Amino acid sequence: MNKELLKINDLKVSFFTPVGEVQAVNGISYTLEPGKVLGIVGESGSGKSVSSYSVMGLIDKPGKIVGGSIIFDGKDVSTMTKAQRRNFAGNEVAMIFQDPMTCLNPVFTIGNQIAESLIHKYGKISKKEIKKRSIELMTLVGINEPEKRLSQYPHEFSGGMRQRVMIAMALAGSPKLLIADEPTTALDVTIQAQILELLKDIQKKTGMAIILITHDLGIVADMADDVIVMYGGKIVEQGSVYSIFNSPRHPYTKGLLRSLPDLNKKGEKLIPIQGNPIDLLNLPQGCAFAPRCESCMKVCLKFMPEEYSTEDGHRVSCWLYDSRAINKHGGEE
Amino acid sequence: MTNNEPQTSPSGYNSAGKQNVLIEVKNLKQYFNIRSNLGKKAFVKAVDNVSFNIYKGETLGLVGESGSGKTTLGRSILRIYEPTSGHVIFSGVDITRLKKGKLLPYRKKMQYIFQDPYASLDPRMTVSDIVGEALDIHNLTSSKKDRVEKIRELLNIVGLNSEHASRYPHEFSGGQRQRIGIARAIAVEPEFIVCDEPVSALDVSIRAQIINTLEEMQERLHLTYLFISHDLGVVRHTCDRVGVMYLGHIVELVESEELYRNPLHPYTQALLTAIPEPDPEVAKKRNRIILKGEIPSPVNPPSGCKFRTRCPYAKDICAKEVPEFKEYKDGHYVACHFAGKI
Numbered sequence: 314m315n316k317e318l319l320k321i322n323d324l325k326v327s328f329f330t331p332v333g334e335v336q337a338v339n340g341i342s343y344t345l346e347p348g349k350v351l352g353i354v355g356e357s358g359s360g361k362s363v364s365s366y367s368v369m370g371l372i373d374k375p376g377k378i379v380g381g382s383i384i385f386d387g388k389d390v391s392t393m394t395k396a397q398r399r400n401f402a403g404n405e406v407a408m409i410f411q412d413p414m415t416c417l418n419p420v421f422t423i424g425n426q427i428a429e430s431l432i433h434k435y436g437k438i439s440k441k442e443i444k445k446r447s448i449e450l451m452t453l454v455g456i457n458e459p460e461k462r463l464s465q466y467p468h469e470f471s472g473g474m475r476q477r478v479m480i481a482m483a484l485a486g487s488p489k490l491l492i493a494d495e496p497t498t499a500l501d502v503t504i505q506a507q508i509l510e511l512l513k514d515i516q517k518k519t520g521m522a523i524i525l526i527t528h529d530l531g532i533v534a535d536m537a538d539d540v541i542v543m544y545g546g547k548i549v550e551q552g553s554v555y556s557i558f559n560s561p562r563h564p565y566t567k568g569l570l571r572s573l574p575d576l577n578k579k580g581e582k583l584i585p586i587q588g589n590p591i592d593l594l595n596l597p598q599g600c601a602f603a604p605r606c607e608s609c610m611k612v613c614l615k616f617m618p619e620e621y622s623t624e625d626g627h628r629v630s631c632w633l634y635d636s637r638a639i640n641k642h643g644g645e646e
Numbered sequence: 647m648t649n650n651e652p653q654t655s656p657s658g659y660n661s662a663g664k665q666n667v668l669i670e671v672k673n674l675k676q677y678f679n680i681r682s683n684l685g686k687k688a689f690v691k692a693v694d695n696v697s698f699n700i701y702k703g704e705t706l707g708l709v710g711e712s713g714s715g716k717t718t719l720g721r722s723i724l725r726i727y728e729p730t731s732g733h734v735i736f737s738g739v740d741i742t743r744l745k746k747g748k749l750l751p752y753r754k755k756m757q758y759i760f761q762d763p764y765a766s767l768d769p770r771m772t773v774s775d776i777v778g779e780a781l782d783i784h785n786l787t788s789s790k791k792d793r794v795e796k797i798r799e800l801l802n803i804v805g806l807n808s809e810h811a812s813r814y815p816h817e818f819s820g821g822q823r824q825r826i827g828i829a830r831a832i833a834v835e836p837e838f839i840v841c842d843e844p845v846s847a848l849d850v851s852i853r854a855q856i857i858n859t860l861e862e863m864q865e866r867l868h869l870t871y872l873f874i875s876h877d878l879g880v881v882r883h884t885c886d887r888v889g890v891m892y893l894g895h896i897v898e899l900v901e902s903e904e905l906y907r908n909p910l911h912p913y914t915q916a917l918l919t920a921i922p923e924p925d926p927e928v929a930k931k932r933n934r935i936i937l938k939g940e941i942p943s944p945v946n947p948p949s950g951c952k953f954r955t956r957c958p959y960a961k962d963i964c965a966k967e968v969p970e971f972k973e974y975k976d977g978h979y980v981a982c983h984f985a986g987k988i
Contacts, residue, residue: 356849471940501711502876503937506920510936528850531879531922535929554926565851572854573924574883582861583883585854589819 317384318489318522319345319368324381326363326372335593337363339546340381345539347489350516350523352537352554354530354569358593360546361526365492367391368524369408370398386489404434407483411495413475417467423478424463427451430485450481453518455511473504477511484515494526509536530569534558542566545591545601552627562629564606600632608633668838668870669700669723674732676715676722680945690944692718694894695732697971700838705864705871707885707902709878709917713941714891716874720840723872724756725749736838754784757831761843763823767815773826774811777801780833800829803866804859821852825859832863840872845880857884878921882906890914893944893952896971900978910980912957912988913937951983959988 326338338360345351355361367378368390383390385405393401410416418426427447431438444463451459454477467475476496483491493512497505509532516523525536533540533554540557542550542565550563561567568586588605597603603613612632621634632638676693692715700706708716722729725741734742741752760766767776774797780786787793798808804825815823824844831839841860845853857880863869875881881888882902889899890913898911909915916935923929937956942948948955954964963983971981982988 356851473940501941502878502920503711503916504940505922506934506936509922510934529922530850530924531929534924534926535922537926558924558926569851570924572851574854574857574879583854583858585858586851587855589821590849590852 316346317344318347318386320382320384321364321368322382322384324364324367324383325379326360326367327377327379329375329377333594336546336596337376337593338367339596341543341546341548342381343541343548343551345490345522345524347522348516348520349538350525350536352533352540353524353526353543354528354533354540355543356528356590358545358590359543361543362494364543365408365494365524365526368490369402369406369492371402371408403430403488404486405488406490406492407486407488408492408494409476409479409483409496411498413472413479413499414467416479417475419467422464422466423470427463427478427482427485430482434486446485447481450484451478453484453515454478454481455507456481472500473507476500476508480508480511480515484519487519488521490522490524492524492526495528496525497532498527498529505532512536530558530573542569545596546593547601547630548628549602549631550627550629552625556625556627560625560627562623562627562634563602563631564608564633565602568605568607600630610638665704666702667699668702668737670733670735671699671723672697672733672735674719674722674734675730676718676727677730688945691894691947692944693722696894696896697732698889698896698899700870700872702837703864703868703870704886705873705884707881707888708872708874708891709876709881709888710891711876711941713893713944715894715944716891717842719891720758720842720872720874724758724840726758750784754834755837757834757836757839759824759827759831759839759841759844762847763820763827764815764847766827767823769815772812772814773801773806776815776826777811777829777833780830784834786834796833800833803832803863804829805855819852820848821855824848824856828856828859828863832867832869835867836869838870838872840874842874843876844873846875846877853880860884878917890917893941893947895952895981896979897953897982898978898980899971900980904978908978910974910978910985911953911982912959913953915988951981959984 322342323340324338325340328335328337341364353361366372368383370390372378378391424447427450428443431443431446447463448459451462456462456474456477470478497508500508512523513536527533537554540552540554541548542563544565550557550566557566561570571584572586574583586605591601599615600613600618603609606613610632618630618632620628620630622628674693674696677689677691680688680690696719708719710716718727721727723734729742733740736752741749777797777800778793781793781796787796797811801808801810806822806825818826844860845856848856861884864871873881873885885902887900888902888905889896890911892913898914905914906918909918916937919932919934939956942955950966951964951969954960957964969981969983971979974980974985
């Protein structure tokens with residue numbers, strides 16, 4: 314087996330809108346090993362979804378991959394033909410989305426839609442086989458009375474159940490990688506706990522890798538082995554989940570973690586990140602976070618920081634970690 | 647039920663000892679008419695016989711899943727909905743049956759901050775019109791100049807610039823829009839604000855800013871908040887007391903520290919373990935109580951205790967008798983047959 318399941322190198326994705334080019338993903342690189350859970354965190358507009366959509370080949374006009382490469386299991390995804398990609402998406406990589414209602418077709422039964430995924434994977438497959446496998450999948454994702462439920466329509470399912478159906482459809486192709494884009498954001502906290510537990514359980518059983526895109530640091534802490542923090546279309550920091558949460562390096566990550574309401578600080582003021590989210594149409598010249606950064610130096614406003622590695626396998630894009638920087642720890646702690 | 651509500655609360659942030667009740671909610675019911683499949687009349691009991699007090703100057707949190715009735719309760723208290731029965735007593739006056747003209751002065755005292763900063767601002771009105779509208783309705787300005795001055799002051803208080811006054815909502819980010827919503831709410835100098843999921847629609851890095859602004863407003867203007875949220879982390883930080891709702895009932899109500907330390911209702915216990923904890927050491931090790939199934943339909947709620955269908959401890963009695971919402975110990979209210987035993 315390949316040691317790297319997914320290798321993304323200097324990926325750039327832009328959207329060409331009437332008001333100008335939006336650089337949604339601006340040169341990101343990372344690798345993912347088989348069977349690992351990678352959490353990608355960032356706020357809206359940070360490029361976390363777009364970067365994963367490009368792995369699936371879901372970037373449509375006016376969007377375009379303008380640079381870099383995506384290597385999945387030894388194959389270059391960005392140069393695939395349409396036919397190759399059709400075979401690839403769904404069978405090797407599958408995806409689940411935030412809003413399961415908009416992803417299910419309201420006029421087909423759940424059984425129909427799961428069958429579609431199975432036919433996509435296996436080509437010619439008997440009706441009996443489809444039914445058997447659909448019931449297996451439904452049971453795997455924890456839906457009771459699978460036989461009866463298969464003949465029902467999406468509106469007869471609740472939000473949490475629809476997300477389970479989405480997961481069943483994603484699993485139909487037995488993918489090596491599941492991309493979950495905010496899979497629980499639309500769900501209640503008790504249902505969220507159910508779905509997260511299900512994902513963990515399935516990951517253990519099937520050994521697939523998961524890319525989990527979320528804005529919720531709590532979910533990442535719970536689920537992920539490795540974490541990527543994105544801001545303004547770039548990866549600002551990546552490392553193991555323990556090193557990101559225990560010793561965050563980038564001022565943005567530090568700020569995010571510090572702004573969370575903490576049990577011990579009841580009654581005290583929260584420490585927010587100042588300023589407003591960035592405007593992707595007018596990216597600053599230097600570091601995208603510089604205008605909001607409390608440790609901002611002159612160089613940050615002019616030049617993009619390089620990526621620096623630290624001893625614990627952590628990588629961070631910030632001038633504070635340059636050997637020439639005087640104040641190495643961002644003036645805090 | 648109501649008589650059990652204490653006149654003093656252990657939260658003790660009001661040093662006077664006895665706390666003043668600002669709002670007394672008594673047996674409030676809010677039913678909505680719907681037609682069932684057979685054309686028969688049916689009701690959604692969105693809020694069903696709820697009683698509690700809101701003390702002056704406190705932040706009372708309301709948590710629960712969607713469909714638990716927390717937003718409806720907030721709106722019924724403000725008479726955005728006409729309550730089906732029961733009473734809301736604001737500073738000693740029952741406002742549930744007041745006629746429109748008599749109600750207006752109370753409208754000025756009670757305001758609402760909405761969840762969605764995109765939907766709650768009229769896109770065709772400038773910021774100064776949005777904020778000024780409230781001032782006009784209650785005749786709070788003496789002249790045009792005074793109006794401009796007041797609006798500028800309000801914008802400054804919530805952290806916007808006075809030049810923002812002539813702009814339209816689409817020119818602002820989500821966090822800034824929520825600030826406009828806050829300015830509109832405090833424009834009429836209210837005593838009480840219902841904050842309905844005020845930060846849920848905002849980016850994580852912006853939430854702390856808005857929570858701080860709300861807390862500053864509270865200090866500065868001596869406001870009382872009813873803080874509706876499904877984010878138990880935010881509630882833990884902002885609220886003095888917390889009520890947990892399930893299918894139209896408050897199932898537990900207590901000072902917030904105590905709720906997180908010693909939850910008595912099995913639903914609260916499950917909710918608390920379901921919060922994603924932003925610390926991998928804690929998150930990866932703890933044992934979650936995973937509730938089975940989902941919140942039942944409020945048209946056809948289960949008999950007895952409404953939570954019994956998902957409760958890991960449910961016994962026969964839970965299907966037969968509705969557990970009484972009563973004080974378990976000082977100021978800790980809970981509706982469960984087995985409170986303290988589980």
